[in-house]
Amino acid sequence: MRWTQTYIPTLREAPAEAELISHKLLVRAGYIRKLASGIYLYLPLMQRVIQKFSQIVRDEMNAAGAVEVTMSALAPAEVWQKSGRYETAGREQMRLKDRHGRDYVLNGTHEEVITSLVSGELKSYKQLPLNMYQIQIKFRDEIRPRFGLMRGREFIMKDAYSFDADVESHRVSYQKMVDAYFKIFERAGLDSRMVESDTGAMGGESAHEFMVIVDTSAGEEYLLFCDKCDYAANREKATFRDENPPIIDSEEKELEKVPTPGAATIEEVTAFLKVDANRLVKTLIYKAIDDKDNATPIVALVRGDRELNEVKLNNLVKAVELEMADEDFVCEVTGAPVGFAGPVGLKNKEITIYADHEVMALKNVIVGANEADTHYLNANIGRDFEVTETGDLTTASEGDACPNCDGRLVCKKGIEVGNTFMLGTKYSDSMDAKFLNSNGKAMPFVMGSYGIGITRTPQAAVERYHDDGGIIWPKDIAPYSVEVVPLNYKQDNIREAADSIYAKLSEAGVDVLLDDRPERAGVKLNDADLIGCPVRIAIGAKSLDEGKVELKARNSSEVHLVAVEGIVAEIEKTLKTLK
């Protein structure tokens, strides 16, 4: 491609709105433009990157036995109502009405649509397993779009759905996708890590995320890895071994109310009472919001030395939304200012109290007394207060003990580029999608769903691979493998050499961009660094007089003088050495 025939609007300065380096670079280098908040246009260079990455995804999906389809972006509300997610998807679903006033959804994912497709048509276990995928635009009415392509309201995703006759067969299908995912990200030049994740709004049995580890603010999620074994989970999901159990008293002591003036936080209370934080129980008040926007107060109890994990809490509460109570609400529920809430003698006896497992093991704990500047000593479950439900409610963090071995958890940040869900029969049950098994019995499909962010993965690559000058693309997702830069295109011999090299490379099937603009050398070289093609061929007067041009890899500062005749072979050789 000749630069003057395509559209590569590079900018010297990044728009003020861009926060991440990857976002700034994609805008500056002329890959994307914003149309509205969270809505981006993919310019010619980005389009090529998307196509290259998509092709890698297709290759590996096909190799794993999946078949490509395209499903509509638009769906009638009924299919979502049928699964029950029309209610739970809530405000992040893009919705609209047609001219007849009928309700529609712009799909953010396609479990409902594909389940309704196969329902009644996939009839026999003999047709299973089946895995269908598509690469398509998805919509999501994000609360707050940001970070360019990372969190948009419209984005491209590869989504695959597997249908199996039973759980054992599904595990095989799931593993095929996992294997394919590692290959896909490797081919895109990215190291990916698979971590356990919460199933979230998707539901189902278990889930994993594929993450690119970064150390910048682009890391949207905290991940915990064991430094000894292969345990890996995101922070929502991660568990840990309790290494800090308090000494448990053998006898229940008498409940005692003590003044704790000004001691509202765990630190203040432990300092004031001179006790360890693990003898305290944190009482956290939340608003559980249902699908009709009603807020019910709930209480969560975790040991004083732990952090509450809201995702785990809501897995028990099952609210549409969980919201930390504000001061007024805390006051209303407990009758005390923030910092003195406790489970003993809560004003509203109907209130649901969720406690972490660790709390259940404690005796004679210190809790707020629901009265300003006052705490209880020696509170005991069963005697002084009741717990409605128990579960794991704590957040793992760096340095905690691995749940599976004697290693330590290390915390890293990552960008999610893919995910896999074991859905079980959630959708086939709710949407009544069944097949006949070998005994002639109607059974719900065991399903899986598998996503890859087609537009966010390249941005993750930019976040991972760049320098002060611009992007450094992994070669197999670069828009062009080679950029030919004639330093003065007006000079006859330089132009002829550039045109000839461009023609030869094109003929050899190498993706090549020729910067045929009548720009100064500095401008072209800076733009070449900015857009980040893996190999640059610079053609200048001095070396050309000796029949040579300069070959430079974007990821290295070494410049090689290469004879014009051997240039194609030399470039192909260089490309082979690049990631």
Add this chain to the structure above:
RNA sequence: CGGGGUGUGGCGCAGCUUGGUAGCGCACCUGCUUUGGGAGCAGGGGGUCGGAGGUUCGAAUCCUCUCACCCCGACCA
């Protein structure tokens, strides 16, 4: 939705406090010179100052409302 902030030519910004009829850098167009890491000189085009209302002789500037965008939080691939 809560908190904070910003809207002035394509991009980045100044001007606003103290009202007087819009400016700078980059980009763009023309000419000459220059030509290996974002050239120089000269000339030129382009902005209802986000929108609506109001105050005033006069509003980018003050007031009210509104819209958009960005940052932090909740949500999330």
